[in-house]
Amino acid sequence: MNLSTKILIALALGIVAGLELGVEGAEFVKTWIAPLGTIFMNLIKMVIVPLVFSSLVMGVCGLGDVKKLGRIGIKTVGLYLVTTAFAIALGITLGILVEPGVGLQLSTEGLTASAKAAPPIMKVIIDIFPSNALQAMVKANMLQIIVFSLFVGVGIVSVGEKAEALKDTINGLAEVSYKMVAMIMSVAPIGVFGLITPVVAVNGPAVLLPLLKVVVAIYVGCLLHALVVYGGLIKFFGDGNPVAFFKGIIPASLMAFSSCSSGGTLPLTMECLRKMGISKSISSFIIPLGATINMDGTAVYQGICALFVAQIYGVDLNAGQYMTIMLTGTLASIGTAGVPGAGFIMLTMILTSLGLPLEGSALIAGIDRILDMPRTSVNVTGDGAVCCIVDKSERAHEEA
Numbered sequence: 001m002n003l004s005t006k007i008l009i010a011l012a013l014g015i016v017a018g019l020e021l022g023v024e025g026a027e028f029v030k031t032w033i034a035p036l037g038t039i040f041m042n043l044i045k046m047v048i049v050p051l052v053f054s055s056l057v058m059g060v061c062g063l064g065d066v067k068k069l070g071r072i073g074i075k076t077v078g079l080y081l082v083t084t085a086f087a088i089a090l091g092i093t094l095g096i097l098v099e100p101g102v103g104l105q106l107s108t109e110g111l112t113a114s115a116k117a118a119p120p121i122m123k124v125i126i127d128i129f130p131s132n133a134l135q136a137m138v139k140a141n142m143l144q145i146i147v148f149s150l151f152v153g154v155g156i157v158s159v160g161e162k163a164e165a166l167k168d169t170i171n172g173l174a175e176v177s178y179k180m181v182a183m184i185m186s187v188a189p190i191g192v193f194g195l196i197t198p199v200v201a202v203n204g205p206a207v208l209l210p211l212l213k214v215v216v217a218i219y220v221g222c223l224l225h226a227l228v229v230y231g232g233l234i235k236f237f238g239d240g241n242p243v244a245f246f247k248g249i250i251p252a253s254l255m256a257f258s259s260c261s262s263g264g265t266l267p268l269t270m271e272c273l274r275k276m277g278i279s280k281s282i283s284s285f286i287i288p289l290g291a292t293i294n295m296d297g298t299a300v301y302q303g304i305c306a307l308f309v310a311q312i313y314g315v316d317l318n319a320g321q322y323m324t325i326m327l328t329g330t331l332a333s334i335g336t337a338g339v340p341g342a343g344f345i346m347l348t349m350i351l352t353s354l355g356l357p358l359e360g361s362a363l364i365a366g367i368d369r370i371l372d373m374p375r376t377s378v379n380v381t382g383d384g385a386v387c388c389i390v391d392k393s394e395r396a397h398e399e400a
Helices: 003-021 023-063 068-098 121-128 133-138 144-183 188-202 205-237 240-257 262-275 280-293 296-312 319-335 342-354 358-365 365-399
Strands: none
Touching: 003 023, 003 188, 003 240, 003 342, 023 068, 023 144, 023 188, 023 240, 023 262, 068 144, 068 205, 068 280, 068 296, 068 319, 068 365, 121 144, 121 262, 133 144, 144 280, 188 240, 188 262, 188 365, 205 240, 205 296, 205 365, 240 262, 240 365, 262 365, 280 365, 296 319, 296 342, 296 358, 296 365, 319 342, 342 358, 358 365
């Protein structure tokens, strides 16, 4: 039985157990089941920094060309921006068609929500460059680790033979990290069960029913974005086989769904792409970057939630305001890259730009964990799709 099947079974068992235990059994779940998920995520987090650092350094050494690195970076960021714009447009479309807030009477009394301003774009750029590489690793600041790793890789390539000993040491660290990932993934089904059961137990049917249309719209939107946008990109710009891609990436997508962590899923995502034959030098650069800045799933969520809040308050949006949602959401995905709570910052920015009450965002705060699951899964799937497309493009460039 392959890993994806085991994870899927664990996911189903966790949902059944959570529904069976319910809120009454929440204390039991918290004490005896949730720790399984916590331990598993701690193991994953343990290996992320050495894996990203070593694999990215070896990836740069494998490329051996700074121009190629720049070309890959431009392609990657460009693809992320385009897919994010599509995701927001899809969210808006579903919000118009499903009308999740129409006819819904939810009280906002006692709810408070304040706008969190995104930091200036220049500050975001400055914060990408670490003043202390070790501190960046301790804090698991992915963007800073990526930058440091790129400098180390380029330095090794520039020095040449004199740096062979360092290169061999980092290569050994990379191989050990891959082996550790394989060991940790062998207990992934147990970890998934421990992660999903508490979520279902706490957020039972009674909590979800009033907001069922929002939940359904976001889940459908995320699924459509993955199948149509990513499937289409793979069909026309990748290897032409979307079925094979989804089959290969599904273990990482399921892990992201249960853990709600793109960073936590990063080792498994890289392992899935390795098995799919993607170049290590490509995946080691794109996947850590995507885990930080790719917000396609969040973009679908933003589009639907903006329409939901507008409908709750009886505000009719015009074409200009729909365009505002798209532009604000797409640009915010850059301006909030690597910032904690980026999803909420994006939502408050959109609501503020539309002049809608921020209390509307607090209406769905109680079920945000349920909504975070599909959007994280889509983000991880998108990272894999972009990686496959860039890999195909680079192979074609080398053959030309």
